[in-house]
Amino acid sequence: MTNQKEMKFCQSCGMPLTGEEVLGTNKDGSKNQDYCIYCYKDGAFLADCTMEEMIDSCASICVREGGYPDEETARREMMKFFPQLKRWKK
Numbered sequence: 001m002t003n004q005k006e007m008k009f010c011q012s013c014g015m016p017l018t019g020e021e022v023l024g025t026n027k028d029g030s031k032n033q034d035y036c037i038y039c040y041k042d043g044a045f046l047a048d049c050t051m052e053e054m055i056d057s058c059a060s061i062c063v064r065e066g067g068y069p070d071e072e073t074a075r076r077e078m079m080k081f082f083p084q085l086k087r088w089k090k
Contacts, residue, residue, distance in 0.1 A: 010036035011086035012045065013058050014078065034086060051088040055079065 008017040010024075011034040017023060023031040024040030032040055039046060047054070059074040068074035082088050 008033070009085070010034070010039055012036070012039035012088075013054055014081055014085060015039075015058075039087075045087075051082050054088075055082060 009015065010017060013036060015022070015036045015038065017033075017036060020031060022036050023033065024035040024037050025042055026032050027043030029042075032043075034040075035045075047057075049057075055075055055078045058078065059068075059071045062068050062074045062078075063071055068077065083090070
């Protein structure tokens with residue numbers, strides 16, 4: 001069982017990177033260890049967006065998947081977590 005410290009997350013949307021099948025791809029087709037298939041393909045981000053726009057698009061998905069009880073809580077927690085992700089670090 002993987003503990004929270006060992007768990008890797010997409011450095012763009014925060015999705016848990018649970019296996020090779022969810023990893024995005026580099027230009028050469030190899031797997032990218034930092035980003036998921038929904039954010040990164042062929043060496044580029046799929047969406048040109050701000051951190052806030054990413055949070056807006058992820059909040060409802062996280063609620064639906066059972067990660068948060070409601071969108072307000074999801075957004076609040078993501079606003080704390082996302083600035084730590086590689087894509088959004090200042």
